[in-house]
Amino acid sequence: xxxxxxxxxxxxxxxxxxxxxxxxxxxxxxxxxxxxxxxxxxxxxxxxxxxxxxxxxxxxxxxxxxxxxxxxxxxxxxxxxxxxxxxxxxxxxxxxxxxxxxxxxxxxxxxxxxxxxxxxxxxxxxxxxxxxxxxxxxxxxxxxxxxxxxxxxxxxxxxxxxxxxxxxxxxxxxxxxxxxxxxxxxxxxxxxxxxxxxxxxxxxxxxxxxxxxxxxxxxxxxxxxxxxxxxxxxxxxxxxxxxxxxxxxxxxxxxxxxxxxxxxxxxxxxxxxxxxxxxxxxxxxxxxxxxxxxxxxxxxxxxxxxxxxxxxxxxxxxxxxxxxxxxxxxxxxxxxxxxxxxxxxxxxxxxxxxxxxxxxxxxxxxxxxxxxxxxxxxxxxxxxxxxxxxxxxxxxxxxxxxxxxxxxxxxxxxxxxxxxxxxxxxxxxxxxxxxxxxxxxxxxxxxxxxxxxxxxxx
Amino acid sequence: xxxxxxxxxxxxxxxxxxxxxxxxxxxxxxxxxxxxxxxxxxxxxxxxxxxxxxxxxxxxxxxxxxxxxxxxxxxxxxxxxxxxxxxxxxxxxxxxxxxxxxxxxxxxxxxxxxxxxxxxxxxxxxxxxxxxxxxxxxxxxxxxxxxxxxxxxxxxxxxxxxxxxxxxxxxxxxxxxxxxxxxxxxxxxxxxxxxxxxxxxxxxxxxxxxxxxxxxxxxxxxxxxxxxxxxxxxxxxxxxxxxxxxxxxxxxxxxxxxxxxxxxxxxxxxxxxxxxxxxxxxxxxxxxxxxxxxxxxxxxxxxxxxxxxxxxxxxxxxxxxxxxxxxxxxxxxxxxxxxxxxxxxxxxxxxxxxxxxxxxxxxxxxxxxxxxxxxxxxxxxxxxxxxxxxxxxxxxxxxxxxxxxxxxxxxxxxxxxxxxxxxxxxxxxxxxxxxxxxxxxxxxxxxxxxxxxxxxxx
Numbered sequence: 068x069x070x071x072x073x074x075x076x077x078x079x080x081x082x083x084x085x086x087x088x089x090x091x092x093x094x095x096x097x098x099x100x101x102x103x104x105x106x107x108x109x110x111x112x113x114x115x116x117x118x119x120x121x122x123x124x125x126x127x128x129x130x131x132x133x134x135x136x137x138x139x140x141x142x143x144x145x146x147x148x149x150x151x152x153x154x155x156x157x158x159x160x161x162x163x164x165x166x167x168x169x170x171x172x173x174x175x176x177x178x179x180x181x182x183x184x185x186x187x188x189x190x191x192x193x194x195x196x197x198x199x200x201x202x203x204x205x206x207x208x209x210x211x212x213x214x215x216x217x218x219x220x221x222x223x224x225x226x227x228x229x230x231x232x233x234x235x236x237x238x239x240x241x242x243x244x245x246x247x248x249x250x251x252x253x254x255x256x257x258x259x260x261x262x263x264x265x266x267x268x269x270x271x272x273x274x275x276x277x278x279x280x281x282x283x284x285x286x287x288x289x290x291x292x293x294x295x296x297x298x299x300x301x302x303x304x305x306x307x308x309x310x311x312x313x314x315x316x317x318x319x320x321x322x323x324x325x326x327x328x329x330x331x332x333x334x335x336x337x338x339x340x341x342x343x344x345x346x347x348x349x350x351x352x353x354x355x356x357x358x359x360x361x362x363x364x365x366x367x368x369x370x371x372x373x374x375x376x377x378x379x380x381x382x383x384x385x386x387x388x389x390x391x392x393x394x395x396x397x398x399x400x401x402x403x404x405x406x407x408x409x410x411x412x413x414x415x416x417x418x419x420x421x422x423x424x425x426x427x428x429x430x431x432x433x434x435x436x437x438x439x440x441x442x443x444x445x446x447x448x449x450x451x452x453x454x455x456x457x458x459x460x461x462x463x464x465x466x467x468x469x470x471x472x473x474x475x476x477x478x479x480x481x482x483x484x485x486x487x488x489x490x491x492x493x494x495x496x497x498x499x500x501x502x503x504x505x506x507x508x509x510x511x512x513x514x515x516x517x518x519x520x521x522x523x524x525x
Numbered sequence: 526x527x528x529x530x531x532x533x534x535x536x537x538x539x540x541x542x543x544x545x546x547x548x549x550x551x552x553x554x555x556x557x558x559x560x561x562x563x564x565x566x567x568x569x570x571x572x573x574x575x576x577x578x579x580x581x582x583x584x585x586x587x588x589x590x591x592x593x594x595x596x597x598x599x600x601x602x603x604x605x606x607x608x609x610x611x612x613x614x615x616x617x618x619x620x621x622x623x624x625x626x627x628x629x630x631x632x633x634x635x636x637x638x639x640x641x642x643x644x645x646x647x648x649x650x651x652x653x654x655x656x657x658x659x660x661x662x663x664x665x666x667x668x669x670x671x672x673x674x675x676x677x678x679x680x681x682x683x684x685x686x687x688x689x690x691x692x693x694x695x696x697x698x699x700x701x702x703x704x705x706x707x708x709x710x711x712x713x714x715x716x717x718x719x720x721x722x723x724x725x726x727x728x729x730x731x732x733x734x735x736x737x738x739x740x741x742x743x744x745x746x747x748x749x750x751x752x753x754x755x756x757x758x759x760x761x762x763x764x765x766x767x768x769x770x771x772x773x774x775x776x777x778x779x780x781x782x783x784x785x786x787x788x789x790x791x792x793x794x795x796x797x798x799x800x801x802x803x804x805x806x807x808x809x810x811x812x813x814x815x816x817x818x819x820x821x822x823x824x825x826x827x828x829x830x831x832x833x834x835x836x837x838x839x840x841x842x843x844x845x846x847x848x849x850x851x852x853x854x855x856x857x858x859x860x861x862x863x864x865x866x867x868x869x870x871x872x873x874x875x876x877x878x879x880x881x882x883x884x885x886x887x888x889x890x891x892x893x894x895x896x897x898x899x900x901x902x903x904x905x906x907x908x909x910x911x912x913x914x915x916x917x918x919x920x921x922x923x924x925x926x927x928x929x930x931x932x933x934x935x936x937x938x939x940x941x942x943x944x945x946x947x948x949x950x951x952x953x954x955x956x957x958x959x960x961x962x963x964x965x966x967x968x969x970x971x972x973x974x975x976x977x978x979x980x981x982x983x
Contacts, residue, residue, distance in 0.1 A: 071597040074532050139529045140901045151672075169627060171901035173940065213898045214609075233943040239950050240897045240943075439698045440671045443598045443629035482631065482940040485691040485698075492697050 071150060073314040075143040081309035082130055084302045087340045087411055089126035090347055091418075094385035094410075094519040097372060101517055104382045111282045112291050114190035117183065120299040128302065130182070137181045137214050141170040142306065146314035147477075151441035158461035159470045161320070164477040165311050165338065168444065172237065174479030175334045176207030176294055179303035183292050184211035193288040194218040196280045198248065198273030200227055201401030202234025203447075203479065204294035209243025222248035222256075222276040225268035227401065233483055248273040255279050255378075269394070270405070271377020278380060295331025296375055296384070296409045304337020311474060312341050322352060322474035324460055328452040329356035329365065329423075330402045332409030338476035339421065340411075346420060347525050354421040356412060357456045359431070361499040362395035364388055364408045365416050365423035367506060370521075373407060373513040385519035386413040389501075390512030396499030398428050399487035400448035406509070418524060426455040427498040432491040434458045435481070447479040448487050529608060531772040533601040539767035540588055542760045545798045545869055547584035548805055549876075552843035552868075552977040555830060559975055562840045569740045570749050572648035575641065578757040586760065588640070595639045595672050599628040600764065604772035605935075609899040616919035617928045619778070622935040623769050623796065626902065630695065632937030633792045634665030634752055637761035641750050642669035651746040652676040654738045656706065656731030658685055659859030660692025661905075661937065662752035667701025680706035680714075680734040683726035685859065691941055706731040713737050713836075727852070728863075729835020736838060753789025754833055754842070754867045762795020769932060770799050780810060780932035782918055786910040787814035787823065787881075788860045790867030796934035797879065798869075804878060805983050812879040814870060815914045817889070819957040820853035822846055822866045823874050823881035825964060828979075831865060831971040843977035844871040847959075848970030854957030856886050857945035858906040864967075876982060884913040885956040890949040892916045893939070905937035906945050 095103035106118045113121070120128065130138070149162040167175035187195055195217055199205030205221035212219035221243055228235060228247040235245040248268045249256035255275040259266050266272070281291035293300065308325075315321060325342045327335030335356045346352050358365055364387045373388035375381035388407040389395075395404040408416075415421045435451035437458065438444070446454060453475045464471040481488065490496050553561035564576045571579070578586065588596070607620040625633035645653055653675055657663030663679035670677035679701055686693060686705040693703040706726045707714035713733035717724050724730070739749035751758065766783075773779060783800050785793030793814040804810050816823055822845045831846035833839035844865045847853075851864040866874075873879045893909035895916065896902070904912060911933045922929040939946065948954050 070535060072535060074534050076532050077528060077530060137901075171897075171903065210901060214901070232947070233940075236943040236947040236950070237903065237940075240894060240903055240946050242898060436698060439629075440700060443595075443668055443672070445629065445695065445698055480940075482691075482695075482938075483943075485694040485941075488698050489690070489694040492694070 071148050073146040073317055075310060075314055077139050077143070079313060080135070080138070080143050081306055081313070083127040084130060085305040085309060085341050085344065086123060086126055086128055086302050087343065088124045088298060090344060091411065091414055091524040092522040093414055094522065096382040096384050097517060098382055112278060114187050114192055114290050116186045116190050117299055120302060121297055131185060134182045134185050138306070143310050144169055146311055149442050152438060153461070155437055155441040156458060156461045158465045159468065160461045160464035160473050161470065162457060162461060162473045163315065164475050165307055166444070166477050167307060167334070168477060168480035171210050172203065172206040173482060174203045174207065174447065175304060175307060175337060175476070176203050177211055178306055178337060179294065179300045179333065180207040180211035181214065182303045184208070184215045184217055187290055188215040188217060191288070192217070192290050194220065194284070195290055195292050196220045196277040197292045197294065198222045198270060198277045200224050200270050200404065202227060202231050203402055205243065205245060206234060206237045207294070208292055209238040209241040212243060213241040219243040220280060221245040222250065222273040224248060224270060224273050225266065231483065248276050250276060252276070253279045269377060274376040275378045275380060295333040296407065298411060300333050301336040301340065301409055301411050304333045305340050307337040307476060308339060308341035311338065315474070320472055323471040324353045324355065324473045326355045326357060326453050326456050326460070326473065326475040328403060328449050328478060329358050329408065329412065330405045330449065332356065332412035334476050334478040336409060336412055343415060343420060355424045355456055356421060357424045357426060357452045359398055359400055359403045359452060360425045360427045361398050361501055362389070362404050363425045363501050364406060366425045367501060369510070370413060370417045370519060371513045372516040372519055375407060383516055384410050386410045387416060388513060390509030392512045393509040398499060399484065399496070400431065400452060402449040403452065414522070417521070424456050426452050428496055429498050431455045432496065445481040446477060447481045448484050450478045453478070529606050531604040531775055533768060533772055535597050535601070537771060538593070538596070538601050539764055539771070541585040542588060543763040543767060543799050543802065544581060544584055544586055544760050545801065546582045546756060548802060549869065549872055549982040550980040551872055552980065554840040554842050555975060556840055570736060572645050572650055572748050574644045574648050575757055578760060579755060589643060592640045592643050596764070601768045602627055604769055607900050610896060611919070613895055613899040614916060614919045616923045617926065618919045618922035618931050619928065620915060620919060620931045621773065621778070622933050623765055624902070624935050625765060625792070626935060626938035629668050630661065630664040631940060632661045632665065632905065633762060633765060633795060633934070634661050635668055636764055636795060637752065637758045637791065638665040638669035639672065640761045642666070642673045642675055645748055646673040646675060649746070650675070650748045652678065652742070653748055653750050654678045654735040655750045655752065656680045656728060656735045658682050658728050658862065660685060660689050661860055663701065663703060664692060664695045665752070666750055667696040667699040670701060671699040677701040678738060679703040680708065680731040682706060682728060682731050683724065689941065706734050708734060710734070711737045727835060732834040733836045733838060753791040754865070756869060758791050759794040759798065759867055759869050762791045763798050765792070765795040765934060766797060766799035769796065773932070778930055781929040782811045782813065782931045784813045784815060784911050784914050784931065784933040786861060786907050786936060787816050787866065787870065788863045788907065790814065790870035792934050792936040794867060794870055801873060801878060813882045813914055814879060815882045815884055815910045817856055817858055817861045817910060818883040818885045819856050819959055820847070820862050821883045821959050822864060824883045825959060827968070828871060828875045828977060829971045830974040830977055833865060841974055842868050844868045845874060846971060848967030850970045851967040856957060857942065857954070858889065858910060860907040861910065872980070875979070882914050884910050886954055887956050889913045890954065903939040904935060905939045906942050908936045911936070
C-alpha cells in the first residue's frame, strides 16, 4: 500500500512566516498625489501593527503563540499524495496536494483571517469590517473574530447574498453579522440605492461600504480587513508552503512544479513563495499561478499602476490588471473574479520568475470531477482551476516519460458550491471568453496613471 | 501551548475491526414464520460475504488492504483535545473528540460504505441500491461506489430530496444516481403514487423501493446496502473507537465517559464498542448513547421484536423500538429520526452495560453553537446531540470538582445543514416532545410479535 498522507505533529509546524519582500524589489503603492503612500496614511483603515507587517522587509516573521494556538485547530494541514489521481491519469508524475479544506470555514482563508483578528485585538480594536463576494472570506473572518472575541461585520455582494444564503448563516454561527451590499448602513450604500434600489451590488461597492464603516467609527475601535492582494496577507499564507516543504522533505521529495489557483493571489502565494525563494537562489523549479480564462489579469492584463477597488478608494498598486472597472463574466469560481493581482505575484510574473496559466471554466470542472471520483474530496470551483493545470502537467509528464514531482494547493472544499456543480453536471455551464474589445475597454481605467518601473530582483 | 491533536501515522491505523458479537449474547432475527432467519434467506438482498460478517462471532476481523487504501483518503481521523470548549465551559474535565467530518462526504458513514462497496465488488456485484433520508448515507455510498467502479442508485425521501438538493448533487459528483422516492421505477413506488401522487415519501417507502430494485434485477448483479442498524455496519464503524483508543494511549489517557449520538446506532457503536469490551472485562467506564427527545427509542421504547422498516419487509429484529410505523417529529437531525435502534446497542442498554440519554432539539443546537464558537468546526445537527451531553457531563465534572476524561464522536460537519442553523438562529425551532399517547399508539405495531429473551452476556 502506497502512503497517502505525510503527517506533521503540531511541534513540527513552522514558527515563522516567510516574507518575500526581503527578496524582491517592488514599486511602492502610490497615493492620490502620485507619491508613495506612507504608513500613517493607512492608519485609519488598518491597525499599525499590520501596517508595519505590510511594509516590513524582514525575511522571517515570528508567528505569535496566540495565532499558533488557533492555527492548531486545523493545522498542520495534510500533505496528500494523490495516488488515485495519478492512476486515473496514468502518469509517471508524483502528485502531492496540501488540503486546506480542513479548516472550519473550508478554505485557506483563515490562515490570514486569524492573524489579522489577533493583531487587531492586540492593537485594541473591538470590531472589524470587511466585504465578501462568494462568502469564503467573510466566513473565515467571522470564524477568526469569534476566536478573539471581536465583532465582525461583513458586507456581502447582494446577488451572492441571495444566491448563497448558507454563507451568511455560516458567518452567523460564528457570531458574524452579514448584510447584503448595497445597504442602508453607509453613505456609499445609500447613494447606490438612491440611484438604483435594485442594485445587485459589486465587490467595489461592498469594499466602499466596509471601509466607510471602519473609518467613520469615531471611537477609533473599528478597522477594515482585506482577504487577499496585500503583502501581509501573502505573508500569513506562507504557512502553507512552509509546511509543504517540511512534509516533502520528510519523504525525500522536492517539487519540479508548484501550482496554485490565483484570484487576488493569496493561496497561490502562500504555497509558492517558499519555493520562489529557492528559485531566486538558483534552484530549477516551474511555478504556475492559474487564473480563469474569463478573468485573465496575469496572462492578458498589463503590468500597471491601478486601484485595488472599483470605486478608486485604494492607493494605486503596481500590478497586472484588467482595469479597476472591469466586471468579469459570472463564472462560478467567485474567488477568482478579481480585476487585479497581488503586487508581489505580479512582480514575479513580470520578472519571469513564475509563469501564469489560464484555464477555461469547463476544463476546470472536468478536472474537479476527475479529482472527486479518484481522490474523493470535492474541490471548490476556484481549486478546480489549479487541478486543471495539474492534469495538463501530469499528461505532459506522461508524454515526456518523466517522473516529475508536482505540488499544488487544494485551496478549499466545494460543499457550499454544489449548486455550481449541479449546473455543470446538467450541461448548463459554458466557457466565457475575455475578448479583445473587453481588453481595450478595460485598459482605459489605468491609461492615465503613472507607470511602474521594470525592476529586476536578482 | 496545550496540544490539540493526537496524530497517528497511516502505519499506526488499526488493521482489524472489533466484532462485539464475540462478547455479547444476542436474540436472533426472526423470519415471517417466527423462526430464526438463516443466511440463505438474506442472499437475494446482500452478498454472501457480508452476510457471513453479519453473523460472524469472530472477535477480530481483518480489514482488507483495498479498504485500508480507501480509508487512508481521510483516516486516521484526528483525535482532538477540545481545549477551547473546556475553557468555554470552565470545566476540569479533559474533553477529546474524534473528528469524523474529515471524510469526503463529511461524516462517519463511509467507514462502512467503503467496505460494503468492496465486499459487493469482490462478490461480483455491479450495482448497489440504497435509500437515504437526509442524504448523508446516500452520499457516502456514492463516494464508496466511485472508488470501486460500482453503479450506485439512491432512493431519497422526496421531501428531503426537494429540501436538500445539494445532497443529490454531491452524489452526482461521485457518479451516483439519486431519484426522489416514491418513484415510478418500482412497483412499491408506483403503488404509492397511484394512491397519492403528491406523497412526500418516507424512509419506509424508500427502503421498499431500494430492496425491490435490488432483488428484482434478474441478472443477479445488484444488491441492497444499509447504512446503520445491522451488525456488520457496527463492526466496520469500530475503526473509530479503535483509533481513538490508540490515540489516547499515546498520551497516557483513558476515558471515564464515552459519548456518541444514536439514530440507528452506528457512529455510537463504532466509537463505544472497543470501550464496551473493556467494561465487559471489568473496567469502570460510563458509556452514553444520546438520542433526540422527540425520537427516544432507547429511553422510552421497550425492548421488543420489531421490523426495521415501516412496510414490514425486514426480519423481526430484537431491539428497542417505538414501533415500526412511528413517524418522528420533523426535527432537523434527520439521521436520528429512526423508530428503532441497532440490536447490539439495544442489547447493551437492556443489560445495563451502557446508559441511554435523551436531549432536546434546542439544547442540542445551543451546544452546537457553543462548540462552533470555541472549537471552530460547525457540527452536523445529529452531532450536536452528543455535544449537548458532553456539555452536561463537563458541567457535572465542574460541580463535582473532578478531572474526568470525556471522549465523544464528532460524527460529521454541518456544512450541508446550515439551513437548520439559520432556523435555530432566527428562533424558529422548538422542542418537539414524545407524548404518552404517541407511545401507546406506536406500541401497537409490535404488540403481537414474539418477545425477545432477557439475556445476560457476562
